[in-house]
Amino acid sequence: MPDNETFTGKLTKLKRPHPRLLLLKGDEQFLVQKIQSDKSLKNIHDAILAEGNRLINQPPVERIQIGRRLLDKSREALRRIFQLSYAYRTTGEKKYLQRAEKEMLAVANFSNWNPSHFLDVAEMTMAVAIGYDWLYDDLSEGSRQKIREAILKKGIEPSYKKEYNWFLTAEHNWNQVCNAGMTFGALAIAEHEPELAERTIERALESIPKSMEPYGPDGAYPEGFGYWEYGTSFNVLFLSALERALGTDFGLAQTPGFLKTAGFEQNIVGPLGIVHNWGDSGDRNGVSPALFWFANKNNDPSLLYMQKKVIQEQPGRDLVKDRTLPALLLWGAGMNLSDIPPPKENFWMGQGPSPVAMMRSSWTDPNAFFVGFKAGSASVNHAHMDAGSFVLDALGERWAMDFGPQNYNSLEERGIKLFGREQDAERWDIFRYNNLVHNTLTIDGQYQRVKGYAKIDAFSSDPRDMAIVSDLSTIYDGQASAVKRGIALRDSRQVIVRDEVKAPDKDITLRWTLLTPAQVLIQDGSTVVLSQKGKTMYLTFNASTPLKIKTWSTEPTHDYDAPNPGTTMVGFEATLRAGSPHSFDATFSADKNTNTSSAGPISGWKVKSTK
Known part of the structure; x- marks a missing residue:
């Protein structure tokens, strides 16, 4: 974990306009151009646009809690807002903007985002932060204020209450997901809440290494395949957000074992596309945007060998079920999926x-x-x-x-x-x-x-x-x-x-x-x-x-x-x-x-x- 001196001043130097999360202002044209060069990536892009069209006439997510969880609603909100925002930024079509705005205002009006099960808050905060940041220039000032207030009052502020923030000391996926969600929220509203944003990001930099240490020494993820997809995906979203907004991930990607963990995820999938599903994990392999981040970081396209099969074999209507799917295109743009070699080691x-x-x-x-x-x-x-x-x-x-x-x-x-x-x-x-x-x-x-x-x-x-x-x-x-x-x-x-x-x-x-x-x-x-x-x-x-x-x-x-x-x-x-x-x-x-x-x-x- 970097000392405070490393972080001091980083946030105050945040001059980037909105959008600043993951895909910076002006990067859209380059992204679309790169996607067009690969048939598989273009199919994903088209599938996201088709899903955006399908969502236009769908009612927004409602606050329906199942047992102690609101999590499925938070996940659906993240899926919708991320994909609709992506569709607007890559096409400029107002229908996607208006539908994403409608979704954000709906969840902003929820009584709360269920802080007693804080994963629900984390995913909802990330969802609204992405939409607020990516669509900022074209949202009405009234909408901005309502969404910003929700990020603050229903997202970040509850994370400072002791009854909810036990995730700060956790060594598993809760730490990764919750810190990622709070950091996205903090970066989105940083110019309006600079002190709180700085404190929230500093807190995450102190906390998240606790959940990254268990990847050592070789990258075997302690919670198994399913929770690798969950915890690790949010971890790399966190790292990517820091890199794009602040220019650094503070060395966290170099945590021993972390970059090696892509090998764990790659090798745990058998020849049938069925996973070694020990622990609380399902057995079906699916699309994994996080592996595209690792393939870039490790300069190893073979890490995507099994992903190539998933993307080529699954119809678009199944791929868009992944709530972080746009991140795959951000990290995978420029890759040639048709030319991915098999791994060298068995x-x-x-x-x-x-x-x-x-x-x-x-x-x-x-x-x-x-x-x-x-x-x-x-x-x-x-x-x-x-x-x-x-x-x-x-x-x-x-x-x-x-x-x-x-x-x-x-x-x-x-x-x-x-x-x-x-x-x-x-x-x-x-x-x-x-x-x-x-x-x-x-x-x-x-x-x-x-x-x-x-x-x-x-x-x-x-x-x-x-x-x-x-x-x-x-x-x-x-x-x-x-x-x-x-x-x-x-x-x-x-x-x-x-x-x-x-x-x-x-x-x-x-x-x-x-x-x-x-x-x-x-x-x-x-x-x-x-x-x-x-x-x-x-x-x-x-x-x-x-x-x-x-x-x-x-x-x-x-x-x-x-x-x-x-x-x-x-x-x-x-x-x-x-x-x-x-x-x-x-x-x-x-x-x-x-x-x-x-x-x-x-x-x-x-x-x-x-x-």
């Missing part, structure tokens, strides 16, 4: 609060093998009890899956305390959230230890024999003497999951589970046949310890749990005698004749220690 690994590794046999083959592995801890924000879990894609299908989260309001309206992190928190009784339904181990039916933490202890990035090893012992503290898992992708056609477990001073029952959308046939005492859409995957177990292959229902255990149709859990149970070591190999292969002999002790694998 292996990616990151440590940090939620260590992960992703390995694949190919970037260009839709039938490629892809394995995503998750270590970490259930104590991280939005985490599940999923240390040791993995997903597997091959043959154009997902074979090992993750449920992801349940809709928050569906649980909160039933009185469930969803976000507790204690060992006995209600969160872990939600069907989708504990280790019994993840692709990992369970001992004596117990939950994983919340205070436990596992990193990636060794790895191999050899394309012929990629592998990771993780010591999970603290995750099962008091349940087993030692637990280690290794996962290998060998010869681009076989995945081996090896577990080495030492029982404590009593007998224990080990449960190994695989969550799959495939049909399951237990063929014999060691082989499971998985099939879907005419394709077959063989899962073969090899162990010296007797085991019993079983299936488990995914029907919810509580009436508040979400249904899980079309899924099955399969695996085995084994009794481990007191004090004795045991090893289990599980091999995934599309070839039923594949050699499934023991993978050998993990200590003998050709991997490099991460120590």
